[in-house]
Amino acid sequence: MTVVLWIAAGMLSVAGLLALVRIARGPSSLDRVVALDVLLSCLIAGIGLEAAYNEHGLTLPVLAVLALLGFVGAVTVARFGADSESDDEPEPLVRDEEIGR
Amino acid sequence: MSSVFDVLSAICLLLGASLSLAAGIGVLRFPDVLSRQHAASKPQVLGLLLILVGVGLRLRTGLDVTTLVLVAVFQMTTAPVAAHMVGRAAYRSRRVSRENLVVDELGDRLKQLEADHDDRGEPQEPRTGA
Numbered sequence: 212m213t214v215v216l217w218i219a220a221g222m223l224s225v226a227g228l229l230a231l232v233r234i235a236r237g238p239s240s241l242d243r244v245v246a247l248d249v250l251l252s253c254l255i256a257g258i259g260l261e262a263a264y265n266e267h268g269l270t271l272p273v274l275a276v277l278a279l280l281g282f283v284g285a286v287t288v289a290r291f292g293a294d295s296e297s298d299d300e301p302e303p304l305v306r307d308e309e310i311g312r
Numbered sequence: 313m314s315s316v317f318d319v320l321s322a323i324c325l326l327l328g329a330s331l332s333l334a335a336g337i338g339v340l341r342f343p344d345v346l347s348r349q350h351a352a353s354k355p356q357v358l359g360l361l362l363i364l365v366g367v368g369l370r371l372r373t374g375l376d377v378t379t380l381v382l383v384a385v386f387q388m389t390t391a392p393v394a395a396h397m398v399g400r401a402a403y404r405s406r407r408v409s410r411e412n413l414v415v416d417e418l419g420d421r422l423k424q425l426e427a428d429h430d431d432r433g434e435p436q437e438p439r440t441g442a
Contacts, residue, residue: 212318212321212322215322215325215326216322216325218326218329219325219326219328219329219330220329222329222330222332222333223329223332223333225333225336226329226332226333226335226336226337226355227336228336229336229337229339229340230335230336230339230340232340233339233340233348239345239402239405239407241345241398241401241402241405241407242345242348244398245339245345245348245349245352245398246339246348246352248352248356248394249332249335249336249339249351249352249355249356252332252335252352252355252356252359252360253332253336253355255360255363255383256328256329256332256355256359256360256363259325259363259364259366259367260325260329260363260367262367262370262371262376263321263325263366263367263370263371266370266371267371268371268373268375268376268379271367271376271379271380271383272379274364274379274380274383275379275382275383275386278360278383278386278387278390279386279390281390281394282386282390282391282393282394285394285395285397285398286393286394286397288398288401289394289397289398289400289401290397290401
């Protein structure tokens with residue numbers, strides 16, 4: 212059990228580091244928020260792993276908070292932050308009203 | 313009996329962690345936002361569920377399992393919504409390379425709407441990408 216948990220923890224660490232590299236590289240904030248979701252998943256998995264290792268449930272409410280935090284972050288960036296930092300002017304799409312027509 | 317649960321728990325935890333690792337590699341190596349989302353969604357749902365099942369099999373108390381179920385419900389209701397919004401924002405801010413898409417139904421529809429719009433000869437209004 213202990214060995215398996217350490218192997219899993221190693222995998223999670225590598226995954227978190229790779230996600231961090233993607234967050235640092237970007238290029239757009241959407242790439243960063245996708246990588247941030249991966250990092251949060253690794254964090255949730257890591258805290259779960261620690262709870263399984265020490266056989267206590269004290270940190271489990273933190274998992275619920277983290278699960279909601281990832282959602283709020285992704286939605287905020289997608290809704291408000293995605294097109295503010297576009298360096299190249301995107302060609303226009305058709306407006307919403309036209310799709311509804 | 314408890315050792316059986318522990319072995320099952322270890323298998324679940326290992327599988328969940330390996331899905332996270334796959335997602336980390338995919339997020340780093342895939343070329344654009346949509347394909348990175350494809351990789352990133354693996355630990356968000358299946359990986360997380362496996363980890364939670366693993367922790368639940370290890371702890372085996374009612375309170376802990378209830379919290380774990382709550383986490384799973386949160387994640388499974390919010391992950392699709394967040395993924396949809398990120399994908400939508402990516403498409404609208406032209407982060408999606410359209411040549412790589414196999415199916416692009418929204419693109420076809422937009423082209424058709426553009427054509428209809430031009431046929432009616434209405435004055436061109438300013439169109440926003442947001």
